[in-house]
Amino acid sequence: MVRQTDIALLCPILPNRIEEVRALLLGLRAEMDAGNSVLFDRLPENHFVRWVIIEETGVSGGPELSREAVFAPQLLFSSNVDGLAEDYFYGLLTVDFPFIVKLYSLCAGFPVPSSLSSLSSLSSLSSLSSLSSPSSPSSPSSPSSLSSPSLSSPSSPSSLQSEPTLAMKQAIVRYWLHHRVPSAAYYVGAVGLTRARIKREQRLVESLQGVLDDMQRSGQLQQRSALEIRAHLQAFVRATPEFWWALQSESRATWQETLLFIGKGVAVVAVVLGALCLFWLPLLLIGLLWLCLLRYHEMRDGEAEIDDWRGHHDHIARIAVEEDHILQNPMVSVTAIKPGLFRQLTLRGVFAVIHFAAEYLFNRGHLGGINSIHFARWMIIDKGRKLLFLSNYDGSWERYLGDFVDRAADGLTAVWSNTRGFPATRWLIKQGARHEQKFKDYARASQLSTQVWYTAYRRLSVSNVLNNAAIREGLRGRLSHDEVTRWLRRF
Amino acid sequence: MSIESGDIQAIILRGYPRLRAARFYLLTIKDASAARDWLRGVAGRVVPFEQKAQIEAVHLAFTHSGLSALGLPQQTLDSFSREFREGMTAPHRRRSLGDHGINSPQGWQWGGGASAHRVDLLLMLYAKDEAQLSTLEHALLLSRLSEQGLERVGTLESEALPNSKEHFGFRDGVSQPAIRELSEPCETDDARQVRIGEFVLGYKNEYGEYPHSPTLPPESAGYSASTSLQDRLSSHPIQSEQLDFGRNGSYLVFRQIEQNVAAFWRYINRAADTVHHPLADVDEVLKRHWLAAKMVGRWMDGAPLVHCPYQPPSDEDPAKTTLGRANDFSYHKKDPHGYLCPLGAHIRRTHPRDALEPGPGTGRSWDVNRRHRIMRRGRAYGKPLVGDFDLDALLKAEDDGESRGLHFLCFNANIARQFEFIQQSWVNNKKFAELYNDADPLIGDHDPREEGGDGQFTIQQSPVRQRVTGLGTLGAGHFTRVVGGAYFFMPGIHALQVLVNM
Numbered sequence: 001m002v003r004q005t006d007i008a009l010l011c012p013i014l015p016n017r018i019e020e021v022r023a024l025l026l027g028l029r030a031e032m033d034a035g036n037s038v039l040f041d042r043l044p045e046n047h048f049v050r051w052v053i054i055e056e057t058g059v060s061g062g063p064e065l066s067r068e069a070v071f072a073p074q075l076l077f078s079s080n081v082d083g084l085a086e087d088y089f090y091g092l093l094t095v096d097f098p099f100i101v102k103l104y105s106l107c108a109g110f111p112v113p114s115s116l117s118s119l120s121s122l123s124s125l126s127s128l129s130s131l132s133s134p135s136s137p138s139s140p141s142s143p144s145s146l147s148s149p150s151l152s153s154p155s156s157p158s159s160l161q162s163e164p165t166l167a168m169k170q171a172i173v174r175y176w177l178h179h180r181v182p183s184a185a186y187y188v189g190a191v192g193l194t195r196a197r198i199k200r201e202q203r204l205v206e207s208l209q210g211v212l213d214d215m216q217r218s219g220q221l222q223q224r225s226a227l228e229i230r231a232h233l234q235a236f237v238r239a240t241p242e243f244w245w246a247l248q249s250e251s252r253a254t255w256q257e258t259l260l261f262i263g264k265g266v267a268v269v270a271v272v273l274g275a276l277c278l279f280w281l282p283l284l285l286i287g288l289l290w291l292c293l294l295r296y297h298e299m300r301d302g303e304a305e306i307d308d309w310r311g312h313h314d315h316i317a318r319i320a321v322e323e324d325h326i327l328q329n330p331m332v333s334v335t336a337i338k339p340g341l342f343r344q345l346t347l348r349g350v351f352a353v354i355h356f357a358a359e360y361l362f363n364r365g366h367l368g369g370i371n372s373i374h375f376a377r378w379m380i381i382d383k384g385r386k387l388l389f390l391s392n393y394d395g396s397w398e399r400y401l402g403d404f405v406d407r408a409a410d411g412l413t414a415v416w417s418n419t420r421g422f423p424a425t426r427w428l429i430k431q432g433a434r435h436e437q438k439f440k441d442y443a444r445a446s447q448l449s450t451q452v453w454y455t456a457y458r459r460l461s462v463s464n465v466l467n468n469a470a471i472r473e474g475l476r477g478r479l480s481h482d483e484v485t486r487w488l489r490r491f
Numbered sequence: 492m493s494i495e496s497g498d499i500q501a502i503i504l505r506g507y508p509r510l511r512a513a514r515f516y517l518l519t520i521k522d523a524s525a526a527r528d529w530l531r532g533v534a535g536r537v538v539p540f541e542q543k544a545q546i547e548a549v550h551l552a553f554t555h556s557g558l559s560a561l562g563l564p565q566q567t568l569d570s571f572s573r574e575f576r577e578g579m580t581a582p583h584r585r586r587s588l589g590d591h592g593i594n595s596p597q598g599w600q601w602g603g604g605a606s607a608h609r610v611d612l613l614l615m616l617y618a619k620d621e622a623q624l625s626t627l628e629h630a631l632l633l634s635r636l637s638e639q640g641l642e643r644v645g646t647l648e649s650e651a652l653p654n655s656k657e658h659f660g661f662r663d664g665v666s667q668p669a670i671r672e673l674s675e676p677c678e679t680d681d682a683r684q685v686r687i688g689e690f691v692l693g694y695k696n697e698y699g700e701y702p703h704s705p706t707l708p709p710e711s712a713g714y715s716a717s718t719s720l721q722d723r724l725s726s727h728p729i730q731s732e733q734l735d736f737g738r739n740g741s742y743l744v745f746r747q748i749e750q751n752v753a754a755f756w757r758y759i760n761r762a763a764d765t766v767h768h769p770l771a772d773v774d775e776v777l778k779r780h781w782l783a784a785k786m787v788g789r790w791m792d793g794a795p796l797v798h799c800p801y802q803p804p805s806d807e808d809p810a811k812t813t814l815g816r817a818n819d820f821s822y823h824k825k826d827p828h829g830y831l832c833p834l835g836a837h838i839r840r841t842h843p844r845d846a847l848e849p850g851p852g853t854g855r856s857w858d859v860n861r862r863h864r865i866m867r868r869g870r871a872y873g874k875p876l877v878g879d880f881d882l883d884a885l886l887k888a889e890d891d892g893e894s895r896g897l898h899f900l901c902f903n904a905n906i907a908r909q910f911e912f913i914q915q916s917w918v919n920n921k922k923f924a925e926l927y928n929d930a931d932p933l934i935g936d937h938d939p940r941e942e943g944g945d946g947q948f949t950i951q952q953s954p955v956r957q958r959v960t961g962l963g964t965l966g967a968g969h970f971t972r973v974v975g976g977a978y979f980f981m982p983g984i985h986a987l988q989v990l991v992n993m
Contacts, residue, residue: 226954463925
């Protein structure tokens with residue numbers, strides 16, 4: 001089974017270069033909006049991608065972000081990809097090397113000769129337009145730079161338009177790997193479904209719906225039984241070479257992977273239970289101590305009060321302007337973790353549980369009852385001082401956050417009650433997000449703008465993706481009458 | 492907490508079915524001082540909930556610009572909800588409400604970008620008949636508005652249609668939220684009773700919390716009246732050092748929705764040829780009624796499909812007899828897959844009852860449903876295309892070029908979580924109930940410019956679904972079109988007294 005790898009790169013932006021970064025990203029966004037950039041379409045393995053400038057928001061009344069020690073602006077790149085991060089990085093460099101260099105030479109420590117930085121004055125769009133027309137003459141290869149052995153050797157600006165050296169690419173990949181941030185917890189809505197599979201299964205289902213439409217028009221739907229309708233759809237697939245792949249199993253996991261998966265789960269549970277049996281007394285004492293400390297902290301902690309409503313509303317308006325252009329929406333939230341070892345340890349413990357739950361319990365398209373999340377993850381950044389949350393979800397913000405409150409309040413309170421300004425919480429999971437308006441105000445205040453955002457299947461909800469996969473699976477094998485009835489409900 | 496029925500404007504909690512005549516005035520404030528003088532007189536006639544209006548009723552509501560023009564302090568203006576402050580036509584709100592294309596505010600008759608005058612206040616007049624309404628207008632000096640420092644942006648007429656119909660011919664307003672604090676305790680209906688804080692500020696809502704409410708500083712410059720501010724307003728439930736300006740008030744959503752009745756039935760005529768009624772030998776008129784009922788979720792007389800899936804009830808049928816029965820159903824147990832009432836039908840999206848996650852069929856599902864209710868107070872306008880809503884005649888009717896539709900009005904305490912949520916996440920959401928490309932078949936945004944925006948409606952059935960398409964590509968044939976709208980705030984009567992004495 002192909003794993004959807006969570007990639008996040010956090011690179012500090014050079015002092016005073018942040019506006020150049022912003023201009024480059026917004027330029028790319030404009031190109032993408034206009035349909036001129038195929039940067040991420042060219043990378044067949046990415047699902048959702050984004051570039052975000054993480055800086056102090058300075059939202060007054062927000063969850064005390066502005067009172068934190070100055071946090072150097074960072075460039076966040078995040079992507080969910082089928083396969084390995086390294087392969088994806090090389091792909092990215094192959095598809096648009098000039099843009100990448102232009103963007104990342106504005107970040108600290110980027111391994112590119114300083115003489116190349118003069119290139120930043122070039123229009124970012126020139127490199128992008130060369131992408132949309134691959135045959136354009138702006139991508140000749142220059143042998144001199146190919147043979148250039150050393151990255152620090154002076155190069156002419158034109159070498160950027162030429163084939164980059166392998167050594168350059170390796171250096172950049174090393175740089176990225178060095179700046180990669182691990183997820184503290186990671187959730188995937190459609191586990192194991194590659195982007196290519198998601199897209200071809202959508203084509204399949206659209207065609208099958210068309211077959212049903214034809215049957216409806218000719219009056220056949222009324223006369224056929226469930227089994228006959230399924231047989232008709234199967235016959236269509238068998239007669240359509242384009243869809244022959246659908247008749248083969250694209251199993252979610254090999255038996256070795258399944259064994260490993262189960263083994264790992266059993267091992268974790270065994271270790272936890274074993275520890276509980278062997279060391280029940282010390283663990284009980286530690287647990288009681290933790291509960292006392294928890295209540296002590298919770299009674300001491302304050303919650304954010306918004307005193308500048310106009311500033312708060314203006315901030316929300318800046319975020320909302322990027323929302324609801326298509327079915328799916330991105331969310332980026334940065335919050336300040338409450339100081340002290342207690343909250344650090346508690347938060348990491350909560351993430352360990354969520355991470356395990358996401359893999360073993362919530363692997364059927366819902367996270368704690370929420371079925372509209374394609375990918376979501378939490379990361380602890382800034383030397384443990386901040387919590388970064390990224391997600392790609394279906395539908396409106398109001399519904400997403402409403403689902404948080406109505407369905408998953410325990411889990412998210414357990415996470416965010418460890419951050420500053422969160423609504424008053426009891427026993428780690430009680431109240432908190434159930435203060436609906438305070439929680440939504442808190443969440444809005446923590447959000448950042450997303451400068452570049454890409455989705456590979458903009459018209460599909462998580463439910464659609466999973467339903468398509470189930471329709472495809474149901475084309476094969478012998479099904480009972482009840483199973484066929486249930487299968488046909490999926491159309 | 493007891494309900495302060497002397498302070499709540501009655502229209503929030505009462506629909507005045509007996510006051511059949513109604514007219515709405517949209518006004519701009521030209522001279523605040525003169526307008527305040529006139530408003531002081533009008534405010535004295537505003538009907539509180541404790542009174543039962545038998546003959547006539549007056550109500551007042553304001554837009555954000557209206558409150559500003561009357562001199563409410565900036566801090567108070569800033570403390571209203573974001574939706575109300577930004578207004579209905581903010582660019583991102585147009586996307587979520589579906590106000591683009593033919594619904595774009597640029598083409599609105601009032602409240603939109605192109606209309607010449609901003610709307611500051613809404614005067615709502617109700618009376619038992621037209622004669623009484625004229626008398627009331629005369630008493631309020633409405634013929635001499637300019638002397639009162641006001642300018643009229645529009646006068647919206649209304650039309651009382653027979654049998655509580657709306658213009659397409661369906662009975663409307665069957666399901667209204669029952670307010671828990673005003674209802675007799677009743678075991679069976681407990682799950683449906685909604686707390687008053689969902690509709691009136693100053694009371695606990697369905698999360699057990701006080702809705703956000705605008706604040707007024709206790710020492711507000713400009714306020715001049717013999718009664719002190721503190722005697723008029725109570726302290727704010729959250730910021731106790733402030734006065735609660737919003738208490739007993741409510742947010743009023745007003746959308747003027749034009750209905751193209753001929754286009755609707757023309758579509759039904761055409762689409763009916765592509766679908767099959769589950770029973771054999773059904774006549775063509777019943778088949779068309781059935782398709783339209785599938786889209787609405789009720790037959791034209793209001794009987795829900797969950798009770799009568801194949802044909803409208805006969806006169807003896809108990810499903811027809813009472814309003815209570817027409818609202819007495821839920822989805823999950825009887826119809827989890829939408830075989831009776833389609834998953835995407837108008838009434839199943841706008842009020843999903845117990846069909847939603849988490850726990851469809853359980854109290855948890857109702858809990859979520861109760862957080863997205865609105866108190867509808869709409870009135871139809873324009874003469875019906877076919878006087879008696881005879882289906883045969885409707886199916887044959889040509890458009891007569893007259894304008895008709897619905898003045899959609901609803902009250903809620905949180906516009907974002909109630910009205911806007913219903914509009915965006917249920918009505919316009921093509922992925923509602925895990926569907927693919929189905930917006931509300933009646934009023935949804937089937938934007939044909941969007942890729943795949945052809946607009947379809949899926950009719951779930953055994954063994955497999957039927958569907959109709961082309962809801963988005965009818966050209967000008969959207970069945971409904973928004974032609975005006977704004978967000979208003981309807982203050983409590985004490986807050987109104989404060990406002991007109993600012």
